[in-house]
Amino acid sequence: CKVHKICVLPGDGIGPEIMEVATKALSVAGGKEGETFEYKQCLIGGAAIDATGKPLPDETLEVAKQSNAVLLAAIGGYKWDTLPSAQRPERGLLAIRAGLNAFANLRPAIVPRQLADSSPLKRELVEGVDILIVRELVGGIYFGQPRGFGTNEKGERIGYNTDVYSEPEVERIARVAFEAARKRGKRLCSVEKSNVLEVSQLWKEVVIRVGADYPDVELSHMYIDNAAMQLLRNPKYFDVIVTGNIFGDILSDEASMLAGSLGLLPSASISGSGPGIYEPVHGSAPDIAGKDMANPLAMVLSAAMMCRYDLAIPKVADRLEGAVNAVLDAGLRTADIYKAGTPNTRLVKCSEMGAELMKHL
Amino acid sequence: CKVHKICVLPGDGIGPEIMEVATKALSVAGGKEGETFEYKQCLIGGAAIDATGKPLPDETLEVAKQSNAVLLAAIGGYKWDTLPSAQRPERGLLAIRAGLNAFANLRPAIVPRQLADSSPLKRELVEGVDILIVRELVGGIYFGQPRGFGTNEKGERIGYNTDVYSEPEVERIARVAFEAARKRGKRLCSVEKSNVLEVSQLWKEVVIRVGADYPDVELSHMYIDNAAMQLLRNPKYFDVIVTGNIFGDILSDEASMLAGSLGLLPSASISGSGPGIYEPVHGSAPDIAGKDMANPLAMVLSAAMMCRYDLAIPKVADRLEGAVNAVLDAGLRTADIYKAGTPNTRLVKCSEMGAELMKHL
Numbered sequence: 001c002k003v004h005k006i007c008v009l010p011g012d013g014i015g016p017e018i019m020e021v022a023t024k025a026l027s028v029a030g031g032k033e034g035e036t037f038e039y040k041q042c043l044i045g046g047a048a049i050d051a052t053g054k055p056l057p058d059e060t061l062e063v064a065k066q067s068n069a070v071l072l073a074a075i076g077g078y079k080w081d082t083l084p085s086a087q088r089p090e091r092g093l094l095a096i097r098a099g100l101n102a103f104a105n106l107r108p109a110i111v112p113r114q115l116a117d118s119s120p121l122k123r124e125l126v127e128g129v130d131i132l133i134v135r136e137l138v139g140g141i142y143f144g145q146p147r148g149f150g151t152n153e154k155g156e157r158i159g160y161n162t163d164v165y166s167e168p169e170v171e172r173i174a175r176v177a178f179e180a181a182r183k184r185g186k187r188l189c190s191v192e193k194s195n196v197l198e199v200s201q202l203w204k205e206v207v208i209r210v211g212a213d214y215p216d217v218e219l220s221h222m223y224i225d226n227a228a229m230q231l232l233r234n235p236k237y238f239d240v241i242v243t244g245n246i247f248g249d250i251l252s253d254e255a256s257m258l259a260g261s262l263g264l265l266p267s268a269s270i271s272g273s274g275p276g277i278y279e280p281v282h283g284s285a286p287d288i289a290g291k292d293m294a295n296p297l298a299m300v301l302s303a304a305m306m307c308r309y310d311l312a313i314p315k316v317a318d319r320l321e322g323a324v325n326a327v328l329d330a331g332l333r334t335a336d337i338y339k340a341g342t343p344n345t346r347l348v349k350c351s352e353m354g355a356e357l358m359k360h361l
Numbered sequence: 362c363k364v365h366k367i368c369v370l371p372g373d374g375i376g377p378e379i380m381e382v383a384t385k386a387l388s389v390a391g392g393k394e395g396e397t398f399e400y401k402q403c404l405i406g407g408a409a410i411d412a413t414g415k416p417l418p419d420e421t422l423e424v425a426k427q428s429n430a431v432l433l434a435a436i437g438g439y440k441w442d443t444l445p446s447a448q449r450p451e452r453g454l455l456a457i458r459a460g461l462n463a464f465a466n467l468r469p470a471i472v473p474r475q476l477a478d479s480s481p482l483k484r485e486l487v488e489g490v491d492i493l494i495v496r497e498l499v500g501g502i503y504f505g506q507p508r509g510f511g512t513n514e515k516g517e518r519i520g521y522n523t524d525v526y527s528e529p530e531v532e533r534i535a536r537v538a539f540e541a542a543r544k545r546g547k548r549l550c551s552v553e554k555s556n557v558l559e560v561s562q563l564w565k566e567v568v569i570r571v572g573a574d575y576p577d578v579e580l581s582h583m584y585i586d587n588a589a590m591q592l593l594r595n596p597k598y599f600d601v602i603v604t605g606n607i608f609g610d611i612l613s614d615e616a617s618m619l620a621g622s623l624g625l626l627p628s629a630s631i632s633g634s635g636p637g638i639y640e641p642v643h644g645s646a647p648d649i650a651g652k653d654m655a656n657p658l659a660m661v662l663s664a665a666m667m668c669r670y671d672l673a674i675p676k677v678a679d680r681l682e683g684a685v686n687a688v689l690d691a692g693l694r695t696a697d698i699y700k701a702g703t704p705n706t707r708l709v710k711c712s713e714m715g716a717e718l719m720k721h722l
């Protein structure tokens with residue numbers, strides 16, 4: 001039992017509302033297991049731009065680095081959409097990922113049994129889907145140099161970016177993915193575009209080499225276009241997927257939709273050494289901000305992932321996840337996951353969902 | 362009425378079988394409208410590698426350039442999978458696209474009413490979906506320089522590619538997309554990742570500028586990750602999508618799956634000046650090659666697109682499309698689209714599908 005230092009970043013839109021529920025739930029669940037949390041709240045995203053002019057103030061990164069883990073709600077909103085892109089809220093997100101070297105983004109794509117009917121896919125295809133997407137998060141085309149604007153030899157204006165991976169970058173993310181696969185279904189699918197791109201050829205080669213250390217994990221390879229297709233055709237084929245930054249961005253959002261809603265999907269971005277970042281997959285939903293309509297459950301499940309990974313207090317994670325299951329079983333639904341006419345369900349506000357959650361902790 | 366010179370590239374796997382059906386159907390349909398076709402058959406892909414050592418022999422490109430249009434079936438197979446990637450069949454495809462400057466890849470994602478139940482998505486979501494994806498095909502990260510392998514400043518081995526677009530490259534594909542949207546639902550969605558990538562910022566800026574010439578077309582913008590999600594959540598939202606080479610590769614394959622099968626999906630890759638390339642979306646299916654099991658309909662529909670676009674003989678296209686509809690209405694299904702137990706359908710071989718098709722022409 002110790003004090004866990006959590007850097008709390010409510011961010012924008014519905015962020016503060018859902019963060020309030022999640023930290024309360026975390027404190028209560030931790031209390032039952034004798035764990036204590038110390039929260040330091042900092043600015044990021046639009047809120048930080050308004051207060052300091054920067055989407056990631058130095059102080060926020062400092063506090064994050066000194067903490068055991070970072071809980072982040074959501075960033076962005078219409079208000080900042082017209083800023084030049086180098087000054088937008090998203091930059092804060094990219095900067096904190098890079099600043100903490102949070103290179104491994106783990107995004108479970110699970111279809112919760114209580115909501116299997118909300119999937120756009122037919123029930124028989126998605127029931128039981130349980131995919132873990134491991135996305136490289138601090139390399140690839142998001143950060144590759146050179147990048148920018150210029151002119152080509154014909155004098156035409158161009159925009160360009162570099163997609164690049166080094167051997168050690170691929171190796172460390174591959175190891176995270178193999179380790180994860182080993183603890184689950186023991187199947188890993190590496191996704192790239194090696195029939196066209198050199199960066200993907202290096203990726204594939206390194207993944208195969210690392211795979212030699214994991215003979216118990218079945219490794220397969222798939223082109224990104226085919227993977228985008230197979231996620232629809234037969235999502236149960238997948239156990240763990242490992243892929244680069246931009247392909248992971250696309251695939252994990254596509255896979256999220258298998259659940260029909262982002263309302264229950266958490267994510268972890270871990271560094272292996274320092275603190276990781278735990279955040280829901282959904283965005284800041286500026287249209288419903290401040291209306292007590294948000295769904296706090298993905299934020300709570302992100303806190304659970306934090307307990308499991310960085311804080312190594314799995315019992316607290318179990319409690320949080322158990323409570324989320326209990327409120328869903330009890331039929332409570334926020335607007336995003338409510339479907340009129342479904343028997344034994346009831347539309348609730350964010351605060352009520354929070355209050356009910358506490359009862360089940 | 363004139364003689365249309367067609368460069369015929371059967372390629373690998375099931376390619377020759379489906380090409381035979383398509384050229385026969387084309388000749389018959391053309392005959393009824395007084396149009397004549399002259400076919401010159403050339404090598405590409407694995408077949409070309411075996412015969413000449415090159416996936417795109419110079420002679421093939423020469424014949425293609427002298428023709429009015431290129432009909433391509435499919436390339437690739439297990440046999441060539443172990444070759445170094447610079448010598449693989451796919452390179453032939455990339456080379457002929459670049460060689461003919463076929464910059465605009467048009468891929469309709471339509472869910473044929475006869476097969477709406479084969480979609481992995483719920484019927485109410487896909488019924489009536491009619492999306493046209495306009496993918497830039499000879500630029501972006503597929504062809505950007507510099508590319509290759511090297512070492513970074515830490516001495517680590519790297520693989521890298523450059524994603525780059527120039528203003529004129531974006532402008533010409535945007536015009537194709539706006540023109541297409543104008544003839545359809547008048548809605549165009551440009552897909553990029555401008556919140557992270559400079560190449561996407563240029564893309565978006567140019568698309569907006571070109572859009573000023575098309576006030577009758579409603580232009581929207583979407584990030585690629587969100588587009589991958591919305592294609593599942595609400596595919597009917599989309600009319601025409603315009604996007605770069607790699608994003609188009611991914612999105613068009615994902616969108617293909619909305620139909621449940623690739624068996625009916627054609628594509629056109631047009632240059633605006635010289636001959637375009639017309640090919641089915643599906644691959645060479647080496648596992649069923651030579652077994653008379655392939656579905657020739659996407660190849661026939663590709664020939665129809667050729668008649669509509671490059672050859673400007675829409676009446677022949679109408680005849681081909683009408684015949685495809687007729688055989689589907691008659692319940693004929695090749696193995697890939699056959700679902701045991703569906704009333705009034707019958708499993709047929711490739712040759713039988715071809716013969717029935719001729720009857721309806």
Ligand SMILES: CC(C)[C@H](C(=O)O)[C@@H](O)C(=O)O
Binds near residue numbers: 090
């Ligand atoms: C907001 C954006 C920069 C970010 C990304 O592309 O990584 C988001 O889409 C995500 O997946 O977390």
Ligand SMILES: CC(C)[C@H](C(=O)O)[C@@H](O)C(=O)O
Binds near residue numbers: 225451454455610
């Ligand atoms: C075979 C491959 C090089 C090709 C591509 O990526 O363009 C294919 O996936 C396609 O979409 O036509």
